[in-house]
Amino acid sequence: MSNAKALQKNEALTRSFDHLADLAQGRRQTLIATDEKTYISFYTDTLLSSFGYNNPEINRDINAFIKDHQRTPVNPAILTTELQEQLTKLLPKRLHHIRIDGADVLSPILKALTVNGHFRFLCLEKPPAFMGSPYADALVTLEELSEGASPAAPDTLLPEASALRQILKKHRGILAGCIVNPVLLGRGMVAREKNLDLLLSQLKKAKIPLIWDDSQAAFFRLGPAFTSELYGAEPDALIYSHRITEGRSVHFAALSKKLSKRLEEAPAAVGASDIPGLIILRSLLKHIGQNHYDRSTRDLGTRIQGKLRALEANCGQKFSMAGRGLTWFIDLPSTEDRRAFIAAMAEAGYLLKALPTKADAVFIYPPLCLSEANADMLIEAMKRFFEDQ
Numbered sequence: 001m002s003n004a005k006a007l008q009k010n011e012a013l014t015r016s017f018d019h020l021a022d023l024a025q026g027r028r029q030t031l032i033a034t035d036e037k038t039y040i041s042f043y044t045d046t047l048l049s050s051f052g053y054n055n056p057e058i059n060r061d062i063n064a065f066i067k068d069h070q071r072t073p074v075n076p077a078i079l080t081t082e083l084q085e086q087l088t089k090l091l092p093k094r095l096h097h098i099r100i101d102g103a104d105v106l107s108p109i110l111k112a113l114t115v116n117g118h119f120r121f122l123c124l125e126k127p128p129a130f131m132g133s134p135y136a137d138a139l140v141t142l143e144e145l146s147e148g149a150s151p152a153a154p155d156t157l158l159p160e161a162s163a164l165r166q167i168l169k170k171h172r173g174i175l176a177g178c179i180v181n182p183v184l185l186g187r188g189m190v191a192r193e194k195n196l197d198l199l200l201s202q203l204k205k206a207k208i209p210l211i212w213d214d215s216q217a218a219f220f221r222l223g224p225a226f227t228s229e230l231y232g233a234e235p236d237a238l239i240y241s242h243r244i245t246e247g248r249s250v251h252f253a254a255l256s257k258k259l260s261k262r263l264e265e266a267p268a269a270v271g272a273s274d275i276p277g278l279i280i281l282r283s284l285l286k287h288i289g290q291n292h293y294d295r296s297t298r299d300l301g302t303r304i305q306g307k308l309r310a311l312e313a314n315c316g317q318k319f320s321m322a323g324r325g326l327t328w329f330i331d332l333p334s335t336e337d338r339r340a341f342i343a344a345m346a347e348a349g350y351l352l353k354a355l356p357t358k359a360d361a362v363f364i365y366p367p368l369c370l371s372e373a374n375a376d377m378l379i380e381a382m383k384r385f386f387e388d389q
Helices: 001-018 058-072 076-088 105-112 163-173 191-207 257-262 272-290 293-312 335-347 372-387
Strands: 021-026 030-033 038-042 097-101 120-121 139-141 175-180 212-213 239-244 248-255 320-324 329-330 348-353 361-364
Touching: 001 372, 021 163, 021 248, 058 191, 058 248, 058 272, 076 272, 097 257, 105 175, 105 239, 105 248, 139 272, 175 191, 212 272, 239 272, 248 257, 248 272, 293 320, 335 348, 335 361, 335 372
Parallel strands: 038 348, 120 139, 120 175, 175 212, 212 239
Antiparallel strands: 021 030, 030 038, 097 248, 239 248, 320 329, 329 361, 348 361
């Protein structure tokens, strides 16, 4: 590889890490810096790195499929059909109409639901991944519907039952649907079941369509393959939109029969340029099918939760935490504390992410292939940091 290409590769790998490290390559759960220092990243924001930065099983399968594709180019429609069959095994049974798109799965769904004066979509917080959508202006929060008054404390998410019923009744005439993502980046928390029970029951009574956004928490990160099962939700659509690796994205939706019929006039667009991303998704789904992520991520999440809770209890008021499974938020007293904490963890070999939507919060989002030993080492590094404060 030429020096120019090597530099370009390093910059692409480093770009997301806020200059904490100049990265050279990835090896399964670790990242190797240009100075040969090894890091474990709890900073994952791509689907591929969730399963290992350089996972040999996945890479082998990707490379074999690419060689086959080079000899006999694959038909995108055939590849899409295979992916739909793989996803059907993981997605909720009532959502067996799967739409794979090369660019955007949300906008066609919102367009299909925007009828007869219903043109607003309620969400707990406006999803940043879809702010570029042509329907961004149609998204509205409970705070906005309640005319600026905060409807609930941060840990409850919703107003009390009568107030929520009143809000939904007042605005039912314009609400075309509700978008729910259980990972609330703006609040630095993962919703508990009790946070969403009231909303889900009221949406069902008011016959307001539910769109479940699993872009942050799918593929066993909170336990089940897709989190609507965890919350007992019955969505009309479940969407997933995520980067796989530099320049490649995957977008798919699982739809109810009724909603799928509404989208028949807007067929999904998948072309030759989408094949590399779809090849990677195919290999990841095959890898998921051959491994027991449902059990391993649940057990590891329980282990990390217990150790974090114990650390929180023994550190007084030095930090608070919220989360579940393999998605956690550490809330520190100040931005300076957050900066010092991230720097200390990087020195110990762990790359953590400052949460851009919450001034003092740190995002802990480990790769799904994390070992128990390395999870324990992170907790010990955190313990040392707080003991020194």
